[in-house]
Amino acid sequence: MKVLLKGLLSVFKLRKIYALFIVSLSTLPVISAQAEIQLSGEIKQGGLVIGKTHTNDVVTLNEKVLPVSKHGDYVFAFSRDDKTQYTLTITSPTGTVETQTFTPEKRDYKISRVEGISKKIMNPNKKANIRAGEDRAEMVKVRKISSDLTDFSQGFIAPRSSRITGVYGSQRFYNGIPKNPHFGVDYSGQIGAPVTAPASGTVLLWVPDMFYSGGTLVIDHGHGITSNFLHLSASMVKAGDKVKQGQVIAKVGNSGRVTGPHLDWRMNWHKVRFDPQLAMKIIPFK
Ligand SMILES: [Zn+2]
Numbered sequence: 001m002k003v004l005l006k007g008l009l010s011v012f013k014l015r016k017i018y019a020l021f022i023v024s025l026s027t028l029p030v031i032s033a034q035a036e037i038q039l040s041g042e043i044k045q046g047g048l049v050i051g052k053t054h055t056n057d058v059v060t061l062n063e064k065v066l067p068v069s070k071h072g073d074y075v076f077a078f079s080r081d082d083k084t085q086y087t088l089t090i091t092s093p094t095g096t097v098e099t100q101t102f103t104p105e106k107r108d109y110k111i112s113r114v115e116g117i118s119k120k121i122m123n124p125n126k127k128a129n130i131r132a133g134e135d136r137a138e139m140v141k142v143r144k145i146s147s148d149l150t151d152f153s154q155g156f157i158a159p160r161s162s163r164i165t166g167v168y169g170s171q172r173f174y175n176g177i178p179k180n181p182h183f184g185v186d187y188s189g190q191i192g193a194p195v196t197a198p199a200s201g202t203v204l205l206w207v208p209d210m211f212y213s214g215g216t217l218v219i220d221h222g223h224g225i226t227s228n229f230l231h232l233s234a235s236m237v238k239a240g241d242k243v244k245q246g247q248v249i250a251k252v253g254n255s256g257r258v259t260g261p262h263l264d265w266r267m268n269w270h271k272v273r274f275d276p277q278l279a280m281k282i283i284p285f286k
Helices: 002-026 126-143
Strands: 038-041 048-052 058-061 064-066 073-077 086-091 097-102 111-114 164-166 171-174 185-188 194-196 201-210 214-222 225-232 248-251 262-269 272-274
Touching: 064 073, 073 262, 126 201, 126 214, 126 225, 164 262, 201 225, 214 248, 225 248
Parallel strands: 111 171
Antiparallel strands: 038 048, 048 073, 058 064, 058 086, 086 097, 164 185, 185 262, 194 248, 201 214, 214 225, 225 262, 262 272
């Protein structure tokens, strides 16, 4: 009996250690378990992760080479429903290889159902579809850009100090049909209220009248990280302008297809849409 108890206890202890290990991997900000791999951010669906290494190291994420800045900064992100198992590999110029394997933690998103939506809203006309397609093509083009800016490494601050009225990942069902999930963070605000830059960067695009998103501004923070601001009434900046973190860049509006004025802030790592609220939790490296 005593022996059996002892055995059970040691199993329990092992479990506890295992649980601690899992926690340390999944509830970041993490300074990685392996000494050399330094990551900040949450390994979670919709999460953004920034890494720090030596400038001449080669960093790959599942065989895809990630650009490393001259200060050793690199970045990657996980999409809303990402279930991929990733292996991050860092190879030094001398051939030392370090790896870390992880799977983004699963999240539950807010789901709501709306019945009795009119046909007109459900099915926009042909002309509208063409315009929306052109807008999309323009956005696809800017998301392919991978500049060597490293502004993402400074971390991100809220573009407004107002209330958050919509969150990343939430999804509506209209008359039982699932709509695209909401990928932005919505902030309240009246028309003309200021929008500030969450991080420094360069303006990639300003279009005052996209079909769905209305006044749309895109800022490049480097390495494929962009901020997108939707439904704006005005922009104080134009394509090519440099902006500083905290600088007023635009004004809240109700342009495009919205029910009222608000700011919708979205973030991308190239095609991957991640959660700006997780990005704001990142603690930058010194
Ligand atoms: Zn929104």
